[in-house]
Amino acid sequence: MNVNEMRWRRRHWLAALTALLGSPVSAVQPAPARRIDQDRLALSWVDSAGHWLGVLRLAPGGPRLDARLAIPTRAHALRVLPDGSLLAVARRPGDWLLHWTPSGQVLRWGWIEPDRVYNGHVLVSPDGRTLYTTETDFQSGAGLVGLRDTRTLQKRDEWRTHGIDPHALIRDADGQLLVANGGIATRPETGRLKLDLERMDSSLVRLAPDDGALLGQWRLDDRRLSLRHLALAADGTVGIALQAEHDEAERKQTAPVLAVFDGRQLRTAVPPAGLSLQGYGGDIASTGDGFFAVSCTRAHCVSLWHADGRYAGQWPLDEACALAPGRRGNVRAGGRTAGFELSAPPGEPAPQRLPLPTGARPDNHWTRL
Structure with a gap:
């Protein structure tokens, strides 16, 4: 199954879910922000009924599931926004980014652009206004960081990661962006199949957070180790x-x-x-x-x-x-x-x-x- 077929099926799944619920999930309004409790975990899981996001409360009387939300495919990384709402990203090659609340409300879906795929990770800017998503241009295979508006999930810009297969990204102690280029080639028609491993090129790159300028790049001596x-x-x-x-x-x-x-x-x-x-x-x-x-x-x-x-x-x-x-x-x-x-x-x-x-x-x- 190629990437476009996967996207059609996932959107069909979302349309069916919307019909089942009886109202457009994108129309749900944000819940009032509330204080974050350190005894809760946001997680994703799979069971016999499908794929889920949820919040597990670790209460003294025993754990309980505060919320559960169906999703079309496996999720990967989760992030907390400054207002207490959450982000979840589809596992690579992914086509959805979801903004949701700890009570299980869907705020909005961010579907990837036609010639891009999400690579499973997202980082929130210190002011909470910008999301950095790791992505791949599936025509050229180039790694990218997408810059998206937190409110709309729409892309404003994108920067090269100077490698392929970018995965996780964080800010370092100086506030610069660090991105792990996994270095493994894939193609849209073969999904997650790893290709050309003899030519792997994994690296750690440092990018300026204001304009994406390359500030440094490092590789391990063993080129068959993928940084993730x-x-x-x-x-x-x-x-x-x-x-x-x-x-x-x-x-x-x-x-x-x-x-x-x-x-x-x-x-x-x-x-x-x-x-x-x-x-x-x-x-x-x-x-x-x-x-x-x-x-x-x-x-x-x-x-x-x-x-x-x-x-x-x-x-x-x-x-x-x-x-x-x-x-x-x-x-x-x-x-x-x-x-x-x-x-x-x-x-x-x-x-x-x-x-x-x-x-x-x-x-x-x-x-x-």
Whole structure:
């Protein structure tokens, strides 16, 4: 199925949902802003009934689902806006961006332009007026950052990322934009199929936030390591979750899952001898007190690292992926069917279980409200 066919089906799904609800979802008005509660998680998941967004409240009497909202395809990243509303982006190659509220109201959909695809991530400007979305021009394959109006989700401008397959983006300690170019070629007619891996070109780029000027670009020595997700430590160090694309199974199994960037140098964090993390970092979070947590989905654990790249331990978790900073420096992690609040570093107290909606399988990311 090509990209245009996927878009037609998704829009058909949205039209059917609108008819079922009896009113246009785009006509829903924003709910009054309310104080954000730090004991809630916004997440996306899939179950036997389809794909969902929702908010899970971690109340003392037990968790409950505050809201649930059907979506046409898998979501990827979620972001919180200054007024407490939320953004969700479709998994790449995606065609929708959704502005919604923690009560489950749809505010507006932002469908991608005909010759572009969303790459799953969005960043909010400090003043809340501009959204930066990572995108691909599927005719040329060039990576882009789209600049969109927060109120309308319409594109105002776009900048080159000086690479292909841009994924996560953050602001660094100096307020500049950092973008992870994953470096993996795809084509619209083959969707997520990875192509030409022998010519991978993954890089970390720094862009000026006012005009997109290229301020720096860094690559790892091992060109088969794809830079995917980013987190900022309290000391300004950036952690990057890696995904290995080597042809040889042994190299992939022993490949690093973390790189660290100190503003000048990009280098890998080497796992201890004999430790296999299967070369796949699904997500990354900074604990706020000097550690990076990296979910190792294929190794079924969450690994913990000092901000300088030294290994600090791990917690077992089946198909670990979604991560978010918890309270008091802990990490909230979601796996195949369960979530946990993990102490950092690993040790006492024991992980606290965070029950998920019945039958739910969390997607790649969640975020604390």
